[in-house]
Amino acid sequence: MSDIWLLIALSGLLTYATRFAGHLVLSRFERVPPRLEAALDAVPAAMLVTIVTPVFVDGGWLERIIIIASGFLALRLSVLQTVIVGLLAAALARSAGY
């Protein structure tokens, strides 16, 4: 069982390293080149959308439709409102047997 604590400590350390490394590397630049700047500005959209992939691929059509519809809904609603509407839709559709 001490193995588990070792795993926890090492996982924690490595994860913290990933959270610090990017900044450490970037702060070595005096000026950030424009291409790198553009690349970094793209980080949120590019990474966040990939987090949805497993549910989108492994889920059924209901899950896919809800995810895509939520994307469009987010054009008009806040993030929180989108989540509430999306979850309500999922709960209703499932209780209706989909």
Place this chain on the structure above:
Amino acid sequence: MPFGALFGTLAVDSGLTVAQTVGFSATVYAGASQFVALQLLALSSPIWSILIAVVALNFRHVLYSASIGRHLGHFSRGEKAAAFFVLVDPLFAAAEERVGHRRLTRSYYFTFGLMLYVGWSVSTLLGAIFGGLIEDQRAFGFDLILPVYFIAQTMAFRQRAGFLPVAGVAAIVSILVYVTIGSPWHVTLGGLAGIAVAALRRPAGNGAP
């Protein structure tokens, strides 16, 4: 937060003590990689192979810290150390969204960061103790909270240059990688593909609109 409770429940089910379960959430504090570690533990994989999976899954944080670090110039060393420790997906998304229209203050960053951290740890504890009470997460649609949240948060960046090609390429490559190579590479490779589009798209400074 339902995922914290779920992690707590599963971890205790797979033989971790309550202290180890909460220790996991409070130390590693990276949901997806915690689930993967549990799965691999159950298969009694060697520690080094679990650690590789954890790093692969958390590699995206390198990019998060590079990106958000540019806006933490006014934080002290200690504040930065704390700021990066709590840098999780939702905090990154909220902070990046914030710098789009105003200054990223300490109070905003740490209030939100602390809320998420405490929420994650406490919900893990509750899951570890009361696990099994929430029988059917699916019926309430809880399994869709994170996907819907992240897709909505992605759309919050639609004003940024090249949003459609960036998010589109990232999504397509991510799906292709997921069905061929498999998880967790769909995050890293899909994300890098979208970022590469942004880097290649516009030659320094002025390009086509």
